[in-house]
Amino acid sequence: MAGPCCDDVVAGFIKLHDLEGLQQFTPSNYDWTRDVGEFDLPPLVLLICEDVSKPTTFLKCAEWMIQSGADPQQKAKPRICYSWWKNDNKDATKVSIELAGRSAISLAFERIRVFKEGKGGANWSVDIKRMQDFVAMAARRAAWKDQKMAVHHRVIDRWESFRNMTSTHNVIFETADGEVSAHEQMLAVASPVLKAMLESCMKEGSSKHIQIKDSSGSGISLFLDALYTGSTCVEPHYKSMLVALDLAHRWQVGDIVDMFSGFLPNMITVDSSVEIAEAAALKGLEQLQRSCVSFGSTNEHIQSQLLDHLWILR
Known part of the structure; x- marks a missing residue:
């Protein structure tokens, strides 16, 4: 479970603009609405506060964070000021901005405003360009997020028909209350864990039988419905969905974990x-x-x- 230690790691990589580190050490289920760092700031606000002289890493980090769930409109709570200056003349060029109530986007705009004033004759053109690029990218990502591509019902029907072609199934799940089958190729593409099991020299790989006696048949069926079509034709019970969630988590199928964890609040x-x-x-x-x-x-x-x-x- 992500906690304060994980938050410190995430904050450290954010301050370094280290995208590879973020991708390797941030859990797939990390909650990007958490405040991080020494001053408990929203992740993107912390990113905006740091040095932005390396445009490629800064923008790539920002875009990946937004794609992962960070909100560019999440506002900072601490009543603190962040300052920037030119090393060759700190006293004359130092500018400060209070962070309380500012989001990453509003902070970017404020940095543009104060930097354009050029206090002490400072040239902040590089930083201004980085802030402008960030605002444009955040707006672009927001537009993409609002656009949802409609999937024709016949596409789902085709995948559902494929799911129901039991004569072509070649993997058997042995559940607590019976057998459920599926296609090996579909399982291997979706789950690195199942792929490793089915390609190994162990019993699962040779027999194509996977024992999950701690799971119900309805749970694995719901998991497979979501895997093939992203939907289900049945009205699931919350217990079946919890089983399906557990299997998706166990087998590292992140999109299915997100799907079920997003629906379960409606079943509380x-x-x-x-x-x-x-x-x-x-x-x-x-x-x-x-x-x-x-x-x-x-x-x-x-x-x-x-x-x-x-x-x-x-």
Whole structure:
């Protein structure tokens, strides 16, 4: 689970504008809404505060962070000032900007404004260009995010038909309540873990049988539905979705993890909240955890249970 130690690592690579380090050491389920660094700043605000003299690494880091979930409009909370100056004349060229209430985009615009004033005769043209490039990139990414490509229903129908061609399946999952089958090629393309298992000299590779006796058939079927089509024709129970989420997490299929963790908040009830919260905590799914906490904090039944539990502990 991502925590303060991970935040410090992420902040360190951000300050270095080290894209390769960020990609290697940031967990796939990292919550980019977390504040990071010494002053607890939004990740992109921290990036904007640092030296931007290396245009390629700065912009690539910014774009990758936005693509990964960092919000260029997330505002900083700490009431601190960040300063910039020219090393050959610090006192005359030093400029400061208060960060509280500023997002990465608004901070970029403010840096452009104060740098254009050229205090002390400083030439900030390179930094101004970097800030302009960042704002343009962030606007472009926002436009792409808002545009959703419609998938024709016949495309999904084709993949669903392929999924149902059981006579061509060559991998068998042995679940707690029966067998479920799939295509080896689909599994290998989607999951590096399953690919390694099916190509190994172990039993799974030679027999094409994978035992998951701790998982229900409905759970693996839901996982496969999502894998093939990104949807399902059945109305899933939350327990089946938790099994499917566990399998996607275990087999490192990140997009399916995102899909199920994004849908599970709609399935939080008094009966399901504990199991969903436990799964979210074990897998480090912080946004799902927050949904569970939010539900529990406003549900009278759960609040009553907590009070009863505290009374028993006394």
